[in-house]
Amino acid sequence: MTDDTDRHAMKMAKKKAARDKIMATKTDEKGLIIVHTGKGKGKSSAAFGMIFRCIAHEMPCAVVQFIKGGMSTGERDLILERFSDACQFHTMGEGFTWETQDRSRDTEMAQAAWEKAKELIRDPANRMVLLDEINIALRYEYLDIKEVVAFLKEEKPEMTHVVLTGRNAHEDLIEAADLVTEMELIKHPFRSGIKAQVGVEF
Numbered sequence: 001m002t003d004d005t006d007r008h009a010m011k012m013a014k015k016k017a018a019r020d021k022i023m024a025t026k027t028d029e030k031g032l033i034i035v036h037t038g039k040g041k042g043k044s045s046a047a048f049g050m051i052f053r054c055i056a057h058e059m060p061c062a063v064v065q066f067i068k069g070g071m072s073t074g075e076r077d078l079i080l081e082r083f084s085d086a087c088q089f090h091t092m093g094e095g096f097t098w099e100t101q102d103r104s105r106d107t108e109m110a111q112a113a114w115e116k117a118k119e120l121i122r123d124p125a126n127r128m129v130l131l132d133e134i135n136i137a138l139r140y141e142y143l144d145i146k147e148v149v150a151f152l153k154e155e156k157p158e159m160t161h162v163v164l165t166g167r168n169a170h171e172d173l174i175e176a177a178d179l180v181t182e183m184e185l186i187k188h189p190f191r192s193g194i195k196a197q198v199g200v201e202f
Contacts, residue, residue: 001114031127031160032178033152037135037169040183040200047163048129055079055086060189062088062120066113067084067133088126090116093133095114103140110142116183124157137168142201152176 021070034050036043054061063079068091079087093106098166114137120129149172157160158165174180196202 015109029159030178031156031158031162033100033156033176034144034163035135035169035173035180036163036165036183037167037174037178037180038183038185039167041188042183043165043167044075044132046181047132047165050073050128050161050163051079051087051130054128055083058086058153060086060125061128061130062126063090063130063132064113064117064120065091065093065132066110066137067093069091071202073156074199088120090120092116092168098174104166106137107142109135114143115147118151118155121151121156121162126160128161128163130163131165133166135173137166138170139166139168142183145172149173149176 030142034047036047048063051061051063061078065076076089078089079089090113093109113134117129117131117134120126134143138145138148152162153176164177169180190196
């Protein structure tokens with residue numbers, strides 16, 4: 001047993017030394033363009049996790065929801081009720097596209113959301129801005145992908161993080177991003193007839 005413990009300790013010591021060497025080279029800081037995409041659940045949930053981290057660190061932040069309408073969600077309710085001084089929250093959509101069925105109205109709302117997003121991102125006081133479900137608006141061409149990417153590259157303040165969520169992220173956005181995570185769907189309760197539930201989906 002002692003030999004196994006000693007071998008494990010030596011192995012972990014070597015791993016730590018190698019890790020420390022790698023970490024010593026990582027010294028830069030910058031505001032990141034972060035994309036959460038894919039068919040799996042958790043894109044917005046992970047992004048809101050980062051928003052709550054910012055709130056905990058007293059870093060001003062903001063959220064713009066591009067698609068989701070006035071439906072109550074736990075994240076929005078908690079931020080508006082308890083953390084509105086730390087995080088601005090703007091729900092700009094009117095619901096999912098299959099519910100509205102009005103392309104011109106959806107485009108108008110997405111454009112208004114993008115204008116609000118640009119205003120929030122330009123403000124260097126905001127350390128993180130979450131653009132929730134913007135990838136949906138880009139996919140349906142409610143917004144111009146070239147304009148969005150150009151703005152992020154040219155006008156985003158150096159230390160501001162911008163998080164963009166939604167399925168089917170455009171390849172130009174993926175190319176421009178610093179961090180891209182694809183949520184892979186392996187199994188989902190919806191396929192078994194289970195509806196969206198409080199605390200899990202909203």
